[in-house]
Amino acid sequence: MARKSPTKRKPGITTIQLRWLAHARSGDKGDTANVGLIALEPEYFPVLVKQVTAARVQRHFKGMVRSVDRYVLPNLNALNFLLHGALDGGGTISLKTDAQGKVYSTALLRMSIPVPAGVAKKGQSE
Amino acid sequence: MLKVSIAYFYGYKAVGTLVYSWPEAYDKAKAADRILRQRLKDLGLSFEQILTEFVGADATHGRLAGPASPDAPEVQLRIGVRAREKAPVDRFTREIAPLVLTGPPSVTGFAGGRPQVEEVVAYWPALIDRKEIEPGVKVEILKA
Numbered sequence: 675m676a677r678k679s680p681t682k683r684k685p686g687i688t689t690i691q692l693r694w695l696a697h698a699r700s701g702d703k704g705d706t707a708n709v710g711l712i713a714l715e716p717e718y719f720p721v722l723v724k725q726v727t728a729a730r731v732q733r734h735f736k737g738m739v740r741s742v743d744r745y746v747l748p749n750l751n752a753l754n755f756l757l758h759g760a761l762d763g764g765g766t767i768s769l770k771t772d773a774q775g776k777v778y779s780t781a782l783l784r785m786s787i788p789v790p791a792g793v794a795k796k797g798q799s800e
Numbered sequence: 801m802l803k804v805s806i807a808y809f810y811g812y813k814a815v816g817t818l819v820y821s822w823p824e825a826y827d828k829a830k831a832a833d834r835i836l837r838q839r840l841k842d843l844g845l846s847f848e849q850i851l852t853e854f855v856g857a858d859a860t861h862g863r864l865a866g867p868a869s870p871d872a873p874e875v876q877l878r879i880g881v882r883a884r885e886k887a888p889v890d891r892f893t894r895e896i897a898p899l900v901l902t903g904p905p906s907v908t909g910f911a912g913g914r915p916q917v918e919e920v921v922a923y924w925p926a927l928i929d930r931k932e933i934e935p936g937v938k939v940e941i942l943k944a
Contacts (some may be wrong), residue, residue, distance in 0.1 A: 704925060738862050742936030760831040762851060765923045767810055772857045781861040 689786045694797035696722060700781035706756050707739070707775030709782050713751040718793065722753060725787035731755055734785045735778075747750070797800035801927045810922035811848065811891040815880040817897040817910035825875040826857050826868035828904035832877050835903050838882075845888040853878045870883055876909065882920065889917050932937075 692698070692711070695718045700709040713719040728744040735742070740759030742798060747754060760767040761775050772778070789797075802888045808894040820906035833852045840850070854861040855876035868875065893915045900910055 683933070704923075735866070738864075762849070765924050766920055769813060769815065769849060769882055771853055771855065771878065776861040781864050783859065784864050 682718075686791050687788050688791050688794040689788050690794040690797055691783065691789065692722075692785050693780075693783040695787075695789070696783065698778070698783050700775050700779035700782075702761055702764055702773070702775040705761050705768075706758050707760040707778040709755040709757060709775075711755065711782060712754045712790070714797070716751055718797070719748070719751040721787070721789050721793055726753060726785070727740070728755070730785070730787075731782065734782070735760070756776050767772070801879060801932060804926050804928045805860050806924040806926060807921050808818050808924065810920040811882060811884040812916045813882040813920050814893050814917045815878060816893065816907060816915040817876055817878045818896065818899060818907050819874050819876045820904060821874050821908065822871065823907040824870050825872050825906075826854060826870070828906065829857075829875045829877040832880060832899050832903045832907070836879060836899055839898075840892065843891060843895075845891055845920060846881075846886055847881045847883045849882045849891075850879075851880045851882075857938050860900055860910060888915060894903045 687794060694714075696714055697712040698709060700707055702708065702755065706712075708788060711722060713722055719777070723746060726744075728742045731744070732739065732742040739757040742758070743756040745754040745756075757778060760778060761773060762770045817833060818829075820832070826904075837850065837852075838906075854868065855878050856872055857875050858865050859876075859878065879887055883889050896915060897910065900907055
């Protein structure tokens, strides 16, 4: 897979894909996919809290989910997202390959966010 | 509150797959999907849901995966249907094989035969007020 370099936006700020800053794991409950986003380093967590909002995640998944809730778990440096209406009915009703929402995790890691250049550099060097 | 897990009958489903090879595997799979959907329409079959996925292009990440490469080595057409009645789902399972003969070329992956019609047992995880529940155990011995 091609590893795209961060692109310049304005001085000191670059955009970077979440894959360089976080782990993600996901699963299902009914027609809702549940995505956990866990900062790879404690210093990335405030950036995630600021940039990866419920509204941005909903835009990212436009046409794929009905609505998004976000929960902040500071003790884990993690965010938890509920993607409602993401699984074509969910469970045994769903006709999707990913009826259990297992790979909404990596789909979220495709999202790019603006970060301070230092963070982007550190994220990509790891 | 108590958790209650309710399973209930929710009709029938079947999933058919065909694999198209390079070159233009994705375009071939898309064409096959168009043909199949038109055929289902012409047969007057009614489904609650028809879902097409192109494995190798969009099955896991949808549109986020971006445009499919014309050089993809293969793409699997995966089309699923669901209906309350069994008959349209059963008819659907007979429409995959004809695509092999009359649809886009360089198609494979159909040696397993016709897709199976499955009963859908839907699951409803819910909460119920404790007060609504009378706890008890009932044992019934049934003779064969």
